[in-house]
Amino acid sequence: MTVPHAVRPLLLKHLALFVKPDDDALLFTGKKGNPLRRLNFAQLPKWTEVVADLGLKGLHFHDLRHTGNVWASKAGMSTKDLMARVGHDDMRAALIYQRATDEAGERIAETLSKLIEEHRRTERPKGKRENGAAE
Numbered sequence: 001m002t003v004p005h006a007v008r009p010l011l012l013k014h015l016a017l018f019v020k021p022d023d024d025a026l027l028f029t030g031k032k033g034n035p036l037r038r039l040n041f042a043q044l045p046k047w048t049e050v051v052a053d054l055g056l057k058g059l060h061f062h063d064l065r066h067t068g069n070v071w072a073s074k075a076g077m078s079t080k081d082l083m084a085r086v087g088h089d090d091m092r093a094a095l096i097y098q099r100a101t102d103e104a105g106e107r108i109a110e111t112l113s114k115l116i117e118e119h120r121r122t123e124r125p126k127g128k129r130e131n132g133a134a135e
Helices: 009-019 038-043 047-053 062-076 080-087 091-095 101-121
Strands: none
Touching: 038 047, 062 080, 080 091
16 A cells, blocks of 8 residues: 555654564554554553543544545545555445545536636637637
8 A cells, every 4th residue: 555655754663663574564563562452452552541632532543544535535536446445345335435525526627627628729620710600
């Protein structure tokens, strides 16, 4: 998976500090190097306390995945690309992240306008001026 440049330095620091050099090393582990489980994940970093201290009381870890997937969708990728990125083989699951927004509507309208203008410049019918009058 391609990691966004904005978080790469943090991920590289984490890799250097906490991840073994083995090809099959886990990115995130418990204290003994075992895979994280839901129970020890919530307890080890004191998730509930940390998010409350940040003013984000009620934030669940899975909410971070959801937010990242909504942002990925807003990046303009196709449903198929989004499905591949988030690991879904069911289109309905991926569509959860592709919400219709005013921002998306504006992007679509702007892109359509550009395509129309480009077409008008390059595909003028023979015998017609740009304003539609006969030559």
